[in-house]
Amino acid sequence: MLLNVKQTIVFLFFPTLLISQVKEVNPPDHIKTIAFKGNTKESQLPIVKLGEYMVLEFDALNGKEEDYYYKIEHFNFDWTPSILVKSEYMDGFDNQRIRDYENSLNTYQIYSHYKLTIPNAQTKRLKVSGNYLISIFNDDDELVFSRKFMIYENKTNVGVSIKRSRDLHFIEEKQRVDIVISSKNMPFNNPKQNVKTLIIQNNNLNTAISNLKPQYTIGNKLIYKYDTESSFWGGNEYLYFENKDIRAANIGVRQIDLKDLYHNYLFTNTERASKPYTYNPDINGNYLVTHVDADNPSIEADYVWVHFSLLAPKNYRGDALKNKTIHIYGNFNNYTVDESTKMIYDEYNYVFTKQLLLKQGFYNYKYVVLNSGQLDQGAISGNFYQTENNYKVVVYYRDLGARYDKIIGLGEGNSVNISN
Template sequence: MTKQFCSTLLLLTFLLPVIAQVQEKNEPSYISTVEFKGSSAQSELPIIRLGERLELSFDDIHGDEADYYYKITHYNFDWTPSDLSKGEYLNGFDEVRIETYENSFNTLQIFSHYTLSIPNRETRSINKSGNYLLSIYNDSNELIFTRKFMVYEDLLNVEVSIKRSRDISYIHEKQVVQFEIDSPTLLLINPKQNVHALVLQNSNIKTAITNLVPQYTIGSKLIYRYDKEAAFWGGNEFLFFDNKDVRSASNGVRRVEVTDIYENYLYTNISRKDRPYTYNPDINGNFVVRNIDVQNPDIEAEYVRMHFNLMYYDDIADKELHIYGNFNNWTIDGSTYMKYDSKSDTYKSTRLFKQGFYNYKYVLVNRDGSIDEGAIDGNFWQTENDYTVLVYYREMGARYDRILGRGAANSTNITNN
C-alpha cells in the first residue's frame, strides 16, 4: 500500500462523518420571509409534540405562481440519515406540490405567497419522534431550500435551571444551563452512550450544545450539572424595528421614502459592549409579519428596503460586520453584510424585509466563518434568553433516535448557585 494511498484513505475516513451530516440549504434571493413554526405565533425553530401541527410559509418575489414541492426526511441525533423507511415515519406521502398559494394584493412589490400545513390531505401524520428536514423543490426537481425541525414525545420530565458561571473570568458574561432528566416509568439503559441531550439558546440550532453526557444518576434521574461545558455567552437584548405602519416613522424607523418600493431608514445604532446592561423586551431574535392597515398581512404586507446604520470605531482588521437574527434562519450571507461608508464614518447595509416586527443584532464574523455575537453589543449575565433541552434516546436494537422529552427555562430566573 503506497504512502499516497494511505494518506488519501485517512483523509476520506476523517471526512466521512462530516459529509454524512445534513446541512441546511439557504433560500435563494427570490425566496423571502420563510416563516417556519409550530404552535408559536412567531417564526422560530419548530419543536413540536408528536401529533401537533407544523406550518411553513414563504414568498416568491418573482410572483409567477411557480410550482413547489416538499419532501420530509428523518434523521438521527447527529443529523445523519436514519435507517427508517418513509412509510415508517410518515402516514401518507410527501413529494407533492404545495397547493395553497395566493398572489400579493395592492402591494408595490409583487410576490406569490405559499403556505404548507402538516398534517394535510397527503401527509396525514408524522409517526415517529426525532430530527427532521423539510426540503422544498421546484418543478425541475432542484432543491430550493431546507429547514430543520424536531418532533418529541412527552415521556420524560426535564427540569431546566439557569445559573451564572462559576468561572470567575466569565461570571459577568455567561449563562450556564443545568438540567435533570427524570424517567420514572422508562428504563434508560446505558445512558452515557444511549442518551443524548441537545441544549438550545433562543431556538438557534447553529449554536446548540450537543456533547453532554450525564454526570451521575440519582434513582431514576440523570443529572447534568456542568459549568464550562454547558455555558452560553449571555449576549445582549436584541435590537428591533417595527414598521407595521409603513407610511410613517415608528419604533426604530427614522425616515420613510418611496422609490419603486418603500424605503425605511433606521436610527443609527452604536456599540453597546462597554455600556451598562439595560433590559429591553424582545422576542429573542425572531420575527412576526404584520401590517395594521390590512386584513390579510400574508399577501397585503409591503416589502420594504430597510437601511441599517452602525457607528462602530474599533478596528475589525480582516473581519466583517453583519446583521444577525432569525429573519433569515441565523444565516450570514451577502444580504447581511455591513459595508463601511467613509462619508458618514459608519457601517451600512440595505436588505429587503416584509413588513412586521423584527429582532436583530450586529455580530463580528471571523475569516473562518465563526461568529462573535458579543463583539458589538456585549455579553451580560442579566440578558433574557430562552433555553430548551431535548432528550434523545436509542433503545437497544433500535434503528433511530427518539426524542423522549423536552424542557425549557428562561434566564430571567437565573441564580448564582
C-alpha cells in the first residue's frame, strides 16, 4: 500500500517538472529579414488590440520555393503553456501552409518572400487576449523559427511616466518607469496577486522587467513608484545607416563594391561611453526595408554584405576592449547575441570588424559587450539619462477562478520628456 502511495505522489508531481518557459527559436542562415508587425510600418514586437491584424514576413534565400506552415499557441504571463485548448483561443485552424509568397525581382541575391496575415481565411480570429507564440515549420515538420506576440484588451487606463533615478550613483545613467493603472468599470480582486506587469524598453523582451507588484492601492487605482526595481539603463542613441540605393553612397556608407553581391563598407565607429551625450534621432533599434527605385521593396530590395567596424585604439581603450566579446545589436536579428553577430578583433589595425548579409533599408544598431554571459549594453555606447527611449507597459490580470492570464491594458511612454 505504501508503494502505491509513493507512485501516486510521483505521478501527480512529475509533470510539473516538465513545465518551462518557452523561448523564441532563431532561424537558420538561409532565413533572413523576419519582420513581425501590427498596424505600423516598422518591424517590432507585435502588441495588438484584440480583433486587429498582424503581419509576419520573411525571406528564404535558398531559392527552393519551399512550403512553410505556421502554428499558434497560447501562454500564461510567465510564458509557460496555458491550459486552454486551441478551440478556446482560436476561431478556425492553424497548422496551415503560408500561401502568400513571391520570388525576388531584379536582384543579385535570389530569394522567396513569404507573407502571413492573421486573421485570414483559415485562422479567422484569435478569441482571447494574452501571450502567444507563432512557430514556422517546413515540409518535414521541422521547426524553422518562432516569435512571440501579445494581444490586449482595452479595459484599463495605464499611465506611464519616465523619471530620472533617485539613486545618486545612477542619476546620470538610468531611467525609471512610474506606472498608474486605473479602471472605472473593472474591479481588481487581490491586485498584489492577480495583477502582473511587464515593462519593455524599445520593444526588446530580453531586457524587460516583469511582475512588479503595486505599492499603493487607492480605490480602484494601482500605483507603482519603484526606483531600482523599475529602472533601466538609459543607453545611448542607436547608430544607423541607410543603403536604399546600393550603387551610391548613402547615410553612414563610405565605400561600395560589387563582387558576387554588393558590399557596403560603413564608416568606422568609435566608443561613446567616455564622451558627452549628443542627441541623434533614431528609431530605437528598429529597421525598415526600403529601395529608392522600387514599387515593392519586399521583393525588389536586394541583399548586401554590410561591413561594420569599431575602432579600439591601443593607446586609449585597445587593451581593455580587445579582450572583450563584442556583438552588433539591434532588432534586425531580434536582439540576438550569438556567433552570427560576434565581431573579430584585428590586432594590426586595432579595429573590430564584422560583415552581415542584410536587406536594403534603414537600420539601427549598436555595439554591446558580453561578459561571462551577461550583456553590457553601455560598455561601448555609454549610459545617459537623456537618451530617448520608448517604454511599453503590459498589464495582465487573472481573476478568481479564471483559467488564463488576460492582458487588460497597454500603456506607452517616452523618455524625451524625462523629469525629476
